[in-house]
Amino acid sequence: MNVIEVKNYEEMSRIAAQHIIKKIRAHRSYKLGLATGSTPKGVYHYLVKDHQETQTSYQQIKTFNLDEYVGISAHDSNSYHYFMREHLFNHIDIPAEHTYIPSGVSTNLEKECLHYEEKIRLHGGVDLQLLGIGQNGHIGFNEPGTSFKSRTHIVPLTESTRKANARFFPSIEEVPTHAITVGIGTILDSKEILLLASGKAKAEAISRLLNGDLDEEFPASSLLTHKHVTVIADEEALSLTK
Ligand code: F6R
Structure with a gap:
């Protein structure tokens, strides 16, 4: 696992975006695995900025997101569909x-x-998967205890994840109780993985990932079994590691 230490959220976002842009320019029909949440917003900002300034084209690119809430339609402003349109898709030339x-x-x-798994497979798999990490080590919505072999499935969300996501909803009661997520096995099939972490709230999870052992109670540790993982983490996220 390659670890890149950066100063802050801004630098993490810029370096991750540069890496993605380089790949997209080199491989016209690249398959990107994308995440939502606070972590990748800055990356998307830089991808959009680059597209506007240098016209990097996404016309042949395909994207596969990690997850979506159950019961929330694509038009709902709390949906991950909406998030992706707002932060990325509406601002680049991707069909x-x-x-x-x-x-x-x-x-x-x-x-x-099953269809989602099939779609990823038919497109030849994800070339680069962008990941954030939950404070409890979740990746996608794969909560502690999820099998490392899991494929796309429906999950009940833990109380801690619902609380962490409550900031986007009028009240915690309105945070969905279930989500659909690619599995850990699906994530591990990606050819390359880029995990981003910024801020003190992620320090414990990053310390456990970098110092820890394989443990199904800590989903991110599954990444230790993958050959091509890069972690880009800022000083605060790495503050408990040294
Ligand atoms: C989002 C996702 C989640 C987030 C994680 C961190 O698509 O799959 O695993 O990456 O919950 O969320 P943030 O970035 O908001 O701290």
């Missing part, structure tokens, strides 16, 4: 039909999970 996000309102969620 909407090249952007894949699981549907949280499918009438058959089990089937939706």
